[in-house]
Amino acid sequence: xPPSAPAILEMRGITKRFPGVIALDNVNLTVRAGEIxxxxxxxxxxxxxxxxxxxxxxxxxxxxxxxxxxxxxxxxSGIKQSEAAGIxxxxxxxxxxxxxxxxxxxxxxxxxxxxxxxxxxxxxxAHQTAVELLARVGLTDxxxxxxxxxxxxxxxxxxxxxxxxxxxxxxxxxxxxxALNESDSRHLLDLLRGLRSxxxxxxxISHKLNEIEAIADSITxxxxxxxxxxxxxxxxxxxxxxxxxxxxxxxxENRFPAHDGSSxxxxxxxxxxxxxxHPLDPERLVAKSSSFTVRxxxxxxxxxxxxxxxxxxxxxxxxxxxxxxxxxxxxxDGQEITINNVEDAIQHGIAYVSEDRKALGLNLLDDIKTSxxxxxxxxxxxxxxxxxxxxxxHAVADEYRKSLRIKTPTVDEGVSKLSGGNQQKVVxxxxxxxxxxxxxxxxxxxxxxxxxxxxxxxxxxRLAESGAGVILISxxxxxxxxxxxxxxTIFEGRITDELPASVADPETLMKSMTSNRRKEVxx
Amino acid sequence: MTNTNAPxxxxxxLRDLSKMFGGSTSGLRQFGILGALVLIIVIFQILTGGxxxxxxxxINIVRANAYVLILAIGMVMVIxxxxxxxxxxxxxxxxxxxxxxxxxxxxxxxxVSDDGGAVTKGILMSLLAIGIAVAIGAxxxxxxxFWVAYVGVPAFIVTxxxxxxxxxANQFVGxxxxxxxxxxxxxxxxxxxxxxxxxxxxSNGTVILGLIAAAxxxxxxxxxxxxxxxxxxxxxxxxxxAVKVVLLVLVIxxxxxxxxxxxxxxxxPIPGIILVLLVLAYSFxxxxxxxxxxxxxxxxxxxxxxxxxVNIKRTNFFVMMNMSVLAxxxxxxxxxxxxATGPGDGTGWELDAIAAVFIGGxxxxxxxxxxxxxxxxxxxxxxxxxxxxxxxxxxxxVQIIKGLVLLVAVALDVLSKRTGGRSLLARxxxxxxxxxxxxxxxxxxxxxxxxxxxxxKSTVPNP
Numbered sequence: 011x012p013p014s015a016p017a018i019l020e021m022r023g024i025t026k027r028f029p030g031v032i033a034l035d036n037v038n039l040t041v042r043a044g045e046i047x048x049x050x051x052x053x054x055x056x057x058x059x060x061x062x063x064x065x066x067x068x069x070x071x072x073x074x075x076x077x078x079x080x081x082x083x084x085x086x087s088g089i090k091q092s093e094a095a096g097i098x099x100x101x102x103x104x105x106x107x108x109x110x111x112x113x114x115x116x117x118x119x120x121x122x123x124x125x126x127x128x129x130x131x132x133x134x135x136a137h138q139t140a141v142e143l144l145a146r147v148g149l150t151d152x153x154x155x156x157x158x159x160x161x162x163x164x165x166x167x168x169x170x171x172x173x174x175x176x177x178x179x180x181x182x183x184x185x186x187x188x189a190l191n192e193s194d195s196r197h198l199l200d201l202l203r204g205l206r207s208x209x210x211x212x213x214x215i216s217h218k219l220n221e222i223e224a225i226a227d228s229i230t231x232x233x234x235x236x237x238x239x240x241x242x243x244x245x246x247x248x249x250x251x252x253x254x255x256x257x258x259x260x261x262x263e264n265r266f267p268a269h270d271g272s273s274x275x276x277x278x279x280x281x282x283x284x285x286x287x288h289p290l291d292p293e294r295l296v297a298k299s300s301s302f303t304v305r306x307x308x309x310x311x312x313x314x315x316x317x318x319x320x321x322x323x324x325x326x327x328x329x330x331x332x333x334x335x336x337x338x339x340x341x342x343d344g345q346e347i348t349i350n351n352v353e354d355a356i357q358h359g360i361a362y363v364s365e366d367r368k369a370l371g372l373n374l375l376d377d378i379k380t381s382x383x384x385x386x387x388x389x390x391x392x393x394x395x396x397x398x399x400x401x402x403x404h405a406v407a408d409e410y411r412k413s414l415r416i417k418t419p420t421v422d423e424g425v426s427k428l429s430g431g432n433q434q435k436v437v438x439x440x441x442x443x444x445x446x447x448x449x450x451x452x453x454x455x456x457x458x459x460x461x462x463x464x465x466x467x468x469x470x471x472r473l474a475e476s477g478a479g480v481i482l483i484s485x486x487x488x489x490x491x492x493x494x495x496x497x498x499t500i501f502e503g504r505i506t507d508e509l510p511a512s513v514a515d516p517e518t519l520m521k522s523m524t525s526n527r528r529k530e531v532x533x
Numbered sequence: 534m535t536n537t538n539a540p541x542x543x544x545x546x547l548r549d550l551s552k553m554f555g556g557s558t559s560g561l562r563q564f565g566i567l568g569a570l571v572l573i574i575v576i577f578q579i580l581t582g583g584x585x586x587x588x589x590x591x592i593n594i595v596r597a598n599a600y601v602l603i604l605a606i607g608m609v610m611v612i613x614x615x616x617x618x619x620x621x622x623x624x625x626x627x628x629x630x631x632x633x634x635x636x637x638x639x640x641x642x643x644x645v646s647d648d649g650g651a652v653t654k655g656i657l658m659s660l661l662a663i664g665i666a667v668a669i670g671a672x673x674x675x676x677x678x679f680w681v682a683y684v685g686v687p688a689f690i691v692t693x694x695x696x697x698x699x700x701x702a703n704q705f706v707g708x709x710x711x712x713x714x715x716x717x718x719x720x721x722x723x724x725x726x727x728x729x730x731x732x733x734x735x736s737n738g739t740v741i742l743g744l745i746a747a748a749x750x751x752x753x754x755x756x757x758x759x760x761x762x763x764x765x766x767x768x769x770x771x772x773x774x775a776v777k778v779v780l781l782v783l784v785i786x787x788x789x790x791x792x793x794x795x796x797x798x799x800x801x802p803i804p805g806i807i808l809v810l811l812v813l814a815y816s817f818x819x820x821x822x823x824x825x826x827x828x829x830x831x832x833x834x835x836x837x838x839x840x841x842x843v844n845i846k847r848t849n850f851f852v853m854m855n856m857s858v859l860a861x862x863x864x865x866x867x868x869x870x871x872x873a874t875g876p877g878d879g880t881g882w883e884l885d886a887i888a889a890v891f892i893g894g895x896x897x898x899x900x901x902x903x904x905x906x907x908x909x910x911x912x913x914x915x916x917x918x919x920x921x922x923x924x925x926x927x928x929x930x931v932q933i934i935k936g937l938v939l940l941v942a943v944a945l946d947v948l949s950k951r952t953g954g955r956s957l958l959a960r961x962x963x964x965x966x967x968x969x970x971x972x973x974x975x976x977x978x979x980x981x982x983x984x985x986x987x988x989x990k991s992t993v994p995n996p
Contacts, residue, residue: 328840329842331839331840351842351844352839352840352841352842352843353842353844355842356842362840364840369834369836369837370836370837370840371837371840372834372837373829373830373833373834373837373838373900374833374834375829375833375834375900375901376829376830376833380826384826384830384838384841385841385842386842387823387826388823391822391823395822396822396823396824397817397821397822398821398822398823398826400821401760401761401764405764440841
């Protein structure tokens with residue numbers, strides 16, 4: 011794509027105000043035809059708002075500035091109009107209906123109909139088109155398969171097929187790979203390259219800087235509602251550090267806090283021959299005689315692709331909140347313990363921060379202080395009547411607000427008002443409040459921005475230095491290598507390798523995450 | 534992510550006043566419902582030429598509606614936990630018939646000769662009746678709780694079945710014939726606070742009750758401020774406390790005046806006392822105890838609650854069981870006023886209670902709702918009913934109006950949530966509105982809610 015390609019889209023001086031807040035302040039964005047244009051910025055910087063302005067979610071008149079698309083000034087009053095013009099947005103939370111088939115989802119709201127578009131749905135034509143569209147995105151599944159029975163990676167592809175059916179010219183993807191594992195992500199990025207070669211322009215919002223670096227032709231960086239700069243990748247000199255500098259306005263010298271292993275003590279937590287079966291299909295083993303240990307003051311990484319059984323292993327240990335016919339032994343301080351429910355787990359000092367903070371980690375109706383104390387109310391209530399001391403609650407929550415730097419005026423705000431990174435800090439505070447001896451973190455930095463990630467790494471290290479054991483489950487290998495002391499790899503429910511982080515590198519880890527051969531333990 | 538300084542705290546203003554009613558968002562909503570109740574009272578006071586706030590009428594409203602308000606207390610907890618209970622009318626009817634029949638068999642075995650003995654017997658038998666009703670309610674509630682919590686059948690289905698089962702059981706046990714209720718029970722549902730010598734032209738018992746209530750309000754406010762000072766919390770300005778106390782005392786004074794100056798022999802009704810005690814107890818449970826937190830947690834996000842160590846089954850069992858206990862209590866209050874029980878007792882009660890809860894600001898999807906709000910919601914319906922009757926509006930039209938009020942109340946609630954609390958006026962100025970507030974990670978810049986939060990959510994005194 012030549013740098014001189016004409017602009018397909020120009021957004022000029024976009025300003026969007028919400029009561030009391032200016033979300034976008036004179037933002038400019040120029041996207042050339044046929045390129046992949048990445049938009050980077052911390053959470054809350056205004057990326058999604060900008061895309062909502064573009065796609066008509068915020069109709070013309072609710073913002074200031076001009077949108078020039080294909081050389082014409084456009085004034086969309088809704089998403090229907092922008093789609094008619096060929097602008098399709100795919101949101102982070104996919105808009106698919108689980109109980110409907112792939113085909114029904116592709117044509118939802120856009121059904122091919124008989125008798126010149128006024129009769130009943132023409133399912134035969136739909137089926138034929140669906141097969142073609144699926145082939146274009148590289149899916150071979152039967153169009154009659156229900157959405158709920160395909161993985162999230164394939165669902166993302168169905169969304170793109172749906173966009174293609176709308177004759178998309180400008181495709182907007184909001185965090186398309188946030189929920190995907192590495193191989194699905196790679197497939198998706200390849201697909202975007204394929205679309206580019208066929209003349210479809212893409213705008214991609216992502217926090218995964220390595221992906222952006224690999225795929226984007228140009229990058230626009232937004233910070234605090236302002237356009238900071240637009241980088242031309244083809245011109246060279248753009249790497250992750252360069253992007254980060256633009257996003258945070260400073261260089262993150264040490265994305266990962268230094269650690270030398272001096273805080274590590276003896277083994278205090280051990281799991282032996284842990285076997286878990288799928289709750290609906292007891293024939294299926296999701297964890298196969300897994301054994302591992304955690305030392306005091308140690309951060310133990312669990313590397314594995316999505317679906318490898320990492321979450322299932324963690325949740326089954328955390329009070330049997332996943333799986334059936336769980337077998338195996340858990341030792342705490344050398345004593346065998348039984349954990350029948352989450353209450354037991356918390357009593358034993360085990361905490362689990364779930365990978366899905368909105369669905370499993372928080373009650374979004376709660377305010378911050380209620381969320382922080384919710385896993386150990388006994389600490390702030392009387393034994394006899396169970397009445398809660400509201401003053402203590404507030405004081406405790408405020409302590410965490412300060413120590414974890416939760417960005418909020420007061421702890422009385424609803425958690426739903428916080429950005430992803432700050433919500434995650436609330437979840438961390440909630441589990442730190444239970445005084446955990448073992449803290450299991452499942453993808454603790456998913457979907458949160460670079461600055462907040464670094465802060466969370468620091469919190470993890472601080473916890474370890476104070477003597478707690480931490481299990482860090484993550485799909486991001488740099489994160490595991492940067493934060494963990496020791497790493498286990500998991501493949502198809504089995505622990506395939508164990509090695510110190512200091513000797514591990516992404517290639518060896520990836521090998522053990524994708525194959526079944528257990529090497530000799532290096533230790 | 535570097536700036537962690539909270540915006541400067543601004544103090545004073547209307548915000549502080551609205552915080553009187555709880556401080557949180559739900560507090561603000563209750564504020565709105567309370568405003569609607571006052572408005573309705575004022576409108577009917579004008580339309581009926583002063584009959585609405587006539588002492589006799591006010592006493593009558595409390596006596597006639599106490600049972601619905603008792604049901605609303607249990608119903609809001611059920612709805613907050615994410616369930617519904619359609620069986621409360623049938624459960625009340627079943628509990629009534631069994632209680633009355635058991636009571637009668639005891640009654641005929643217990644003969645008294647003198648008047649003093651009759652009074653003792655009346656009191657003991659009334660307590661026995663309440664005890665039996667509570668026990669039956671607990672059994673029936675355990676039945677519902679078992680199916681909802683431990684088997685996992687949706688409460689809608691369990692209580693729909695319960696509605697049929699216990700209506701049938703009522704007619705089976707009572708052979709579908711009305712039964713009279715012993716007179717002495719009449720005190721529970723129809724009695725008044727007794728007066729004592731020296732007698733005045735007003736009810737001295739009610740006045741003393743009013744004084745106690747006023748003293749409790751003042752004491753509670755002082756105690757709260759002292760506690761805040763001890764804990765080093767940010768305090769609301771003194772004038773806010775003063776205005777709050779003065780307003781509450783004025784309301785108490787007005788109520789005392791109305792209840793104390795009714796027809797001779799009437800005063801604050803006993804069902805009102807029962808109701809006030811229950812409201813205080815359950816407000817405390819829902820706002821200030823671990824059990825209450827668990828109910829909101831389960832209703833708000835049961836996955837997250839489960840992973841936080843909340844025993845979901847026990848919580849669900851408790852709310853369902855509690856509802857049936859309160860339904861039985863409501864039943865006893867009702868029959869002891871009408872002094873008869875029969876196969877038609879409690880018909881349609883569930884709908885009145887559910888309507889009260891939703892008018893009171895609870896969310897259909899669970900997690901949101903308060904006891905106080907539901908009581909205010911119930912009072913809105915009660916005053917509406919009463920006012921329309923005073924104006925001789927026929928019952929068909931009353932039903933239509935009540936239905937519309939329910940619809941509009943919940944619709945306003947839905948709309949206010951959608952626009953993030955933008956006022957109705959602002960919405961009219963810009964029709965179509967923008968829905969930005971839905972997903973905006975807004976941190977209102979000049980909020981001074983620290984002082985409100987350092988205050989417990991309830992307006993009920995801590996024990």
